[in-house]
Amino acid sequence: MRFTRRIAIVSLTLSILGFWQATFASPGNHSLLKSEKTPAPWEENACPGGVSQTLRLGGEVNNPTTFDLQKLINLQENLKNQNPAVVTEVTVSFQTGSGPRTETYYGVPLWELINNEISSGGLKAGNSGQNPKNAFLRQYVLAEATDCYEAIVSIGEIQPNFEGKQVLVAFAKKASDGSIQYLTDTDEGFARLVVPGDKAGGRYVSNVRNILVLSGPASPLKPKYFRQP
Structure with a gap:
C-alpha cells in the first residue's frame, strides 16, 4: 500500500514539474524564446539583398x-x-x-x-x-x-x-x-x-x-x- 502511494506521489511531482517546464517555455516568457531564436553566426545576414557582384x-x-x-x-x-x-x-x-x-x-x-x-x-x-x-x-x-x-x-x-x-x-x-x-x-x-x-x-x-x-x-x-x- 505504501509502495503504491509513493508511486502516486512521484507521478504527481513529475506532472507538476512538467507543467512548470511547459510554463517556462510558454509564449509569455519572451526572454527564453528570444535566446532560443538567436541565429547562428553563419545565419546572420543570410539574405542582405542588394546588388550582386559574383x-x-x-x-x-x-x-x-x-x-x-x-x-x-x-x-x-x-x-x-x-x-x-x-x-x-x-x-x-x-x-x-x-x-x-x-x-x-x-x-x-x-x-x-x-x-x-x-x-x-x-x-x-x-x-x-x-x-x-x-x-x-x-x-x-x-x-x-x-x-x-x-x-x-x-x-x-x-x-x-x-x-x-x-x-x-x-x-x-x-x-x-x-x-x-x-x-x-x-x-x-x-x-x-x-x-x-x-x-x-x-x-x-x-x-x-x-x-x-x-x-x-x-x-x-x-x-x-x-x-x-
Missing part, C-alpha cells in the same frame, strides 16, 4: 566555380568561338508588377554554363532514384538572389534534345539608345536569369548570387497518398 556555380557539376562579370564576358566569347551558332542574345516580353516589359538581353546560355567543359566541366550525374533511365530529367537548376528569392528551371527545359529553351544568364541588355548596357549599371545585379516564353517575370531572377544543380528526391509515392478502392 555568382557561385555548384551542386551536380564537375567543376564548381565562381563567376564575376569579366569571367562571364570571357565565357561568352569562348562559347562563341567554340560554336558560332550558340545563342547569347534573346529578346523577351514579360509581365512585371509595374507592367509589361520588352528587353533584349545578352549573356551565357544556362545550359552551356552548367554543361560545357570550358565553364563548369559538364553536368555531373545526380541522384538517379530507383530507375536510372534519363536521370538528368530529375535534375533542376536553382537560381538564388541576394535577398534569397529563388526559382528553378528543370534540366529537361534547357536540354537541347528536349525543350531546348534558350534560358540565359544575362549580364547586359540593350539600352534605349541601342547601345549595350551592363547590368552592373542597373538595379538588376551583374547577372540575372532570363526565361524566354514565361509570360510573367517570376523566374527572371535578378541579382543572382548562386546557381545550383540538384536532383529531385526519390518518389515519395505510398499507398497512403491514394484513395483505397
